[in-house]
Amino acid sequence: MVSIIEGGLTSVPGFRATGVEAGIKHGGLDLLLLSSDKGPIPAAALFTSNLVKGSPLQITKEHLQNGKLGAVVANSGCANAYTGQQGIQDARETAELVAELLDINPGDVGVASTGLIGTRLPMNQIREGIKKAVKQLSNSWEDGTKAAKAIMTTDTCPKEIAIELELEDGTRTTIGGATKGAGMIHPDLHATMLAFIVTDASMTPAGLRSALQRSADNSFNMVSIDRDTSTNDMALAMANGLAKNDRITKKHPSKKFQKGLDFVTTELARMIARDGEGATHLLEVHVEGAESRKDARIAARAVVGSNLVKAAVFGEDPNWGRIVAALGYSGASFDPSKLSISFKSEEGESLILFRGKTTSEENLIRAEEVMGEEKIEIHIDLGAGQESSTAWGCDLSKEYVEINSKYIT
Amino acid sequence: MVSIIEGGLTSVPGFRATGVEAGIKHGGLDLLLLSSDKGPIPAAALFTSNLVKGSPLQITKEHLQNGKLGAVVANSGCANAYTGQQGIQDARETAELVAELLDINPGDVGVASTGLIGTRLPMNQIREGIKKAVKQLSNSWEDGTKAAKAIMTTDTCPKEIAIELELEDGTRTTIGGATKGAGMIHPDLHATMLAFIVTDASMTPAGLRSALQRSADNSFNMVSIDRDTSTNDMALAMANGLAKNDRITKKHPSKKFQKGLDFVTTELARMIARDGEGATHLLEVHVEGAESRKDARIAARAVVGSNLVKAAVFGEDPNWGRIVAALGYSGASFDPSKLSISFKSEEGESLILFRGKTTSEENLIRAEEVMGEEKIEIHIDLGAGQESSTAWGCDLSKEYVEINSKYIT
Numbered sequence: 021m022v023s024i025i026e027g028g029l030t031s032v033p034g035f036r037a038t039g040v041e042a043g044i045k046h047g048g049l050d051l052l053l054l055s056s057d058k059g060p061i062p063a064a065a066l067f068t069s070n071l072v073k074g075s076p077l078q079i080t081k082e083h084l085q086n087g088k089l090g091a092v093v094a095n096s097g098c099a100n101a102y103t104g105q106q107g108i109q110d111a112r113e114t115a116e117l118v119a120e121l122l123d124i125n126p127g128d129v130g131v132a133s134t135g136l137i138g139t140r141l142p143m144n145q146i147r148e149g150i151k152k153a154v155k156q157l158s159n160s161w162e163d164g165t166k167a168a169k170a171i172m173t174t175d176t177c178p179k180e181i182a183i184e185l186e187l188e189d190g191t192r193t194t195i196g197g198a199t200k201g202a203g204m205i206h207p208d209l210h211a212t213m214l215a216f217i218v219t220d221a222s223m224t225p226a227g228l229r230s231a232l233q234r235s236a237d238n239s240f241n242m243v244s245i246d247r248d249t250s251t252n253d254m255a256l257a258m259a260n261g262l263a264k265n266d267r268i269t270k271k272h273p274s275k276k277f278q279k280g281l282d283f284v285t286t287e288l289a290r291m292i293a294r295d296g297e298g299a300t301h302l303l304e305v306h307v308e309g310a311e312s313r314k315d316a317r318i319a320a321r322a323v324v325g326s327n328l329v330k331a332a333v334f335g336e337d338p339n340w341g342r343i344v345a346a347l348g349y350s351g352a353s354f355d356p357s358k359l360s361i362s363f364k365s366e367e368g369e370s371l372i373l374f375r376g377k378t379t380s381e382e383n384l385i386r387a388e389e390v391m392g393e394e395k396i397e398i399h400i401d402l403g404a405g406q407e408s409s410t411a412w413g414c415d416l417s418k419e420y421v422e423i424n425s426k427y428i429t
Numbered sequence: 430m431v432s433i434i435e436g437g438l439t440s441v442p443g444f445r446a447t448g449v450e451a452g453i454k455h456g457g458l459d460l461l462l463l464s465s466d467k468g469p470i471p472a473a474a475l476f477t478s479n480l481v482k483g484s485p486l487q488i489t490k491e492h493l494q495n496g497k498l499g500a501v502v503a504n505s506g507c508a509n510a511y512t513g514q515q516g517i518q519d520a521r522e523t524a525e526l527v528a529e530l531l532d533i534n535p536g537d538v539g540v541a542s543t544g545l546i547g548t549r550l551p552m553n554q555i556r557e558g559i560k561k562a563v564k565q566l567s568n569s570w571e572d573g574t575k576a577a578k579a580i581m582t583t584d585t586c587p588k589e590i591a592i593e594l595e596l597e598d599g600t601r602t603t604i605g606g607a608t609k610g611a612g613m614i615h616p617d618l619h620a621t622m623l624a625f626i627v628t629d630a631s632m633t634p635a636g637l638r639s640a641l642q643r644s645a646d647n648s649f650n651m652v653s654i655d656r657d658t659s660t661n662d663m664a665l666a667m668a669n670g671l672a673k674n675d676r677i678t679k680k681h682p683s684k685k686f687q688k689g690l691d692f693v694t695t696e697l698a699r700m701i702a703r704d705g706e707g708a709t710h711l712l713e714v715h716v717e718g719a720e721s722r723k724d725a726r727i728a729a730r731a732v733v734g735s736n737l738v739k740a741a742v743f744g745e746d747p748n749w750g751r752i753v754a755a756l757g758y759s760g761a762s763f764d765p766s767k768l769s770i771s772f773k774s775e776e777g778e779s780l781i782l783f784r785g786k787t788t789s790e791e792n793l794i795r796a797e798e799v800m801g802e803e804k805i806e807i808h809i810d811l812g813a814g815q816e817s818s819t820a821w822g823c824d825l826s827k828e829y830v831e832i833n834s835k836y837i838t
Contacts, residue, residue, distance in 0.1 A: 069758065070754060070757035070758045071756075071757040071758070071761075071762075071763070071765070072753055072754060072756070072757030072765045073757075099750075101750075102750065102753055102765060102785075104766065104785065104786075136750060137750030137751075137753060137754065138749070138750050138753070138787060249754070249757075249758035250754060251753070251754050251757055327736070327829075327833070328833055331829075331830050331832075331833035331834045332833065332834065334830060334834045335833070335834030337834065340547070341508075341510075341511065341545060341546030341547050342546075344481055344511055344546060344547070344660070345479060345481060345546065345658070345659060345660050347480075347481070348479035348480040348481030348482075348658075348660055349478065349479045349480070349658035352480075353480075354480070356480070356481050356511065357513065376511075376513065377513075378547060416830055416833075416834075417830060418827040418830045418831065420736075420740075420830070421740050421743060421825055421826060421827045421829070421830060422827065424736070424737055424740035424741065424744070424825075425740045425741065425743045425744030425746065425825075
């Protein structure tokens with residue numbers, strides 16, 4: 021049983037956090053600091069698959085060689101990507117500044133950034149921001165929320181969650197997380213997803229990494245806002261072991277912990293999708309009846325990522341032909357004559373296509389009503405097997421174009 | 430030397446064509462008929478890669494088994510896709526109707542459709558339309574243009590071209606073509622590309638097919654309007670041999686003919702891109718310095734297909750960071766520190782990035798001016814090799830969302 025508790029990162033014992041206004045972006049909190057009371061603890065991170073990787077990712081990867089981190093610093097307002105050797109140096113210096121003030125090794129500090137590609141980190145602001153943040157660090161909910169706010173870009177709200185659950189050995193553990201969505205720092209900058217997750221469970225670095233990878237595959241990796249993959253995506257997790265449970269390792273994973281972590285990352289992924297740029301609808305695509313898990317995943321992602329499907333959702337239009345076409349080019353294997361599609365929301369459910377045949381004009385009109393709600397689900401049965409998957413996204417609105425067409429110059 | 434001549438399909442000796450209003454869509458020409466005076470001649474076609482294929486594609490494929498066609502009928506207003514056995518029967522009957530009136534075999538008629546997925550062809554309208562079209566067939570430029578108009582959907586103008594060129598053996602040959610763009614029949618229907626190309630060159634079916642495949646790979650297959658692949662895409666070519674050149678075969682291709690065909694398909698592809706739904710800019714992405722041809726292609730396609738790049742082009746914003754990011758996730762292999770990017774238009778050229786380094790603030794401001802033109806080129810040098818490729822697309826405008834969010838119900 022997973023129960024949601026108040027707060028986010030700071031709801032987990034042994035972690036302090038905060039967010040400050042360092043002056044990196046024009047107004048608002050823009051520097052997050054997260055610190056482990058115990059000092060360096062098992063940590064793991066996943067990075068963007070983009071060939072061009074931001075400088076902070078390279079530093080964080082390097083610092084994770086020993087599987088441990090004691091603190092994380094992240095800024096919005098500048099991605100510190102495509103900034104060459106200078107960028108690496110700036111990310112390294114950022115880690116050093118945090119390390120010095122927290123009295124840990126620079127190698128124990130993770131660094132993340134989101135913002136404009138190709139411009140240098142404003143190091144004076146970073147320096148002052150870090151000083152301020154170190155003084156302000158606390159385990160209050162308010163400071164947890166400040167941390168979540170400090171990584172926001174075009175996000176319209178902070179995104180955080182915390183849960184409690186009981187592990188197989190009876191110990192209770194807590195997981196807290198904060199994320200930012202696929203939005204632009206300014207109307208001109210590149211979309212980036214950042215996620216930070218902390219827990220008091222006792223885990224090895226490899227156990228944590230493996231659990232994080234598993235959860236991310238079914239959550240963060242199933243979110244599509246605009247099919248553009250950032251240079252700076254990072255999901256980072258830390259585990260301090262204060263729960264004193266039987267250690268979770270790669271060889272001896274905990275199903276219950278995995279379930280809790282899945283819950284946290286799925287909720288964060290849903291928050292990202294719901295708050296996609298210009299989004300007016302949260303879109304959830306459930307694919308079942310797939311021949312393989314991979315087929316289920318690529319089918320769900322193709323539908324949630326299709327500009328035509330997204331524009332139809334914006335128009336609250338049950339245009340099922342576009343869904344059929346997206347499934348057709350997804351690469352998933354299925355027999356079109358066995359396909360079923362329904363639309364679902366708080367308003368109810370309407371089956372449009374049943375085993376390759378349209379149901380009724382009435383159901384199509386009903387589907388329109390169903391699509392009038394904020395959260396819309398598309399349920400697809402490929403009729404080809406037993407595997408399933410879910411993907412999250414949002415509609416394609418005129419607001420999206422507006423946000424992303426503004427000048428950088 | 431390729432010279433452009435007046436007209437399109439009917440500019441090629443031995444072909445007649447026309448377009449009529451059959452009443453399949455709400456007003457306007459909606460049925461194309463193309464006929465070979467010589468009767469069945471070598472023909473070849475390429476079809477959508479979508480798993481879900483429209484019924485006409487299945488019939489045309491079947492009829493091309495012997496490598497010959499004598500006529501082609503195509504309609505806009507209804508895709509006849511996802512219509513089951515009934516759809517196959519309707520497409521077959523369409524071919525039979527044309528065959529009867531032209532006194533050829535049903536197996537010598539190609540069929541194509543574009544429009545709403547999942548609804549039946551209105552066979553009464555098809556029947557009457559075919560009768561009208563057979564009577565009206567002519568080799569006048571006007572009827573050629575009518576044919577091009579009859580396949581239009583949300584296209585804002587007909588798309589046709591004709592050229593003359595001299596082959597290696599000194600004979601002169603003609604190539605004519607018509608296409609429709611990636612638009613929607615109604616604001617509610619699925620995007621489809623259709624292209625018809627005729628020539629009086631003497632070719633075997635395999636020679637024609639191979640030349641068409643080659644040309645399409647560098648033209649139609651490099652156009653991206655919205656990354657959604659239709660169920661009904663078709664590019665079809667016919668060659669009647671009246672030019673009496675040395676027969677072009679798969680084993681003995683003609684470089685000159687290939688160059689001419691490349692020219693035709695590239696021009697048609699450019700017309701499609703320029704007239705993409707809601708497009709305000711034609712975007713041409715040139716990638717050079719790639720390690721392999723495949724890398725050049727996937728890099729060019731990733732940039733031209735990126736929603737973020739497209740939105741930036743709509744905003745006339747030289748947001749080169751988004752280009753770097755798109756190249757990074759394209760899968761092409763390159764060293765980011767060797768990358769060069771410039772923007773070019775009738776207004777001039779501005780180099781933004783040279784071997785991994787930004788040039789100057791002045792160039793960025795200049796690039797903004799350069800992007801003020803209707804046709805914008807992005808030139809990318811990956812600095813990784815000798816291969817190159819070009820892709821075509823258009824910007825992502827609010828109009829695109831408007832067009833694609835309207836109701837089907």
